[in-house]
Amino acid sequence: MFPDFTTTPEDLRRAAARTAALLRTVPEPGAPVPGLAWTIGETAAHLVVELQHYAGFAGGELDARTVLDVLPTGPGVTPGELNAAANAHLLAGFPERDPKVLADLLESAAADFGAAAGRRRPDEPVLTTNGLHMTVPVMAATLLGEQVVHGLDIARARRTPWPVDRRDALLIVEGVLAMAPEYVDRKRAAGMHIAYELRFRGGPGYRFAVDDGTAVVTPAGARADCRITADPAAFVLMGYGRVGQWGQVLRGRIVAGGRKPWLASAFGSLLTPV
Known part of the structure; x- marks a missing residue:
């Protein structure tokens, strides 16, 4: 890891607040998202439920094995395939689609993740729903990537600009490369x-x-x-x-x-x- 660019929960909270502000401008949650099979409401719900679960994993209130145990596994299943299956499973059990409600839940989940992260050592591995163990900084970088990229997806659906900050991109790169050998x-x-x-x-x-x-x-x-x-x-x-x-x-x-x-x-x- 590179300390000058290590992602913090504060970076994630800031990004979640930006996404939440965008969601509060959405008049129609059923609008399709370009390039995805999800609507805006489903994309926002995915961001919320994923962040809630990662906060639970970091805090120890949730165990990723309860999700992994119901997913297809076996030789050759990649972390990305596990992640996609976990996303579908979690989204199916989370019915909320109101963007304004989801905006509030997103900011609350980001705060919960920050509180949970503060109780973990930076080098302590935590099992997640892609089947990999991540440290809190890598989890934060992964979740930051979700906020930035899916924020862009929603912004494209809204036909509004969504510039990607250089520092955010560098933090996301750090997290991606930390996991890259597993991919x-x-x-x-x-x-x-x-x-x-x-x-x-x-x-x-x-x-x-x-x-x-x-x-x-x-x-x-x-x-x-x-x-x-x-x-x-x-x-x-x-x-x-x-x-x-x-x-x-x-x-x-x-x-x-x-x-x-x-x-x-x-x-x-x-x-x-x-």
Whole structure:
């Protein structure tokens, strides 16, 4: 982890307050969200129920195994697939869809997460519904990503701007990369030995090394085959599937370099969906 950019519950509370303010402007919860199978009300409900559960996991009042035990499991099930199944399961049991009610619940859940996080050591692992153990800073970064990305989804449905703050993007990147080794596509990466250096404008650099189906993320420094320099917001939105890769390349927001720059185009395919 990189202390200068470690996500805090306060970052999450601020982001949740921003999302809540947007939700209070929504006149029709049944309006569809572009690119998703959810309505605005369902997207907001997902944000609330997920944050409530993560607060419960962090505080010890809830055990992620009660959700994981009813989900499909087995060899080859990825954390992203578990997460998607958990989202559907939790959303089905949470009927509230009124955006104004959800806005209040979202801010309350963010405060609850902050209180629960304060009772955990920063390095203490907590089981979550993607089947992975996360520390509180990684949980906060993951939830921050949900607020930023789904906030963008709702803003697009409302046809209103939703700029992504550089610092938020850097915090989300930190959380994503902390979990990235668990999301490596083992079959696709089998037999590969590639090291990427990831540089983020205005932030730190990382080294993402793939070794025969496994991966390790460390600070940048050691030799790499391919260097990717990225605007952090563009990297986040591309990673979450909200913008296309080549559009960001053409705009200069994603730039490849190093000894083997062509390897940049394969980077995203080495990871399974979040």
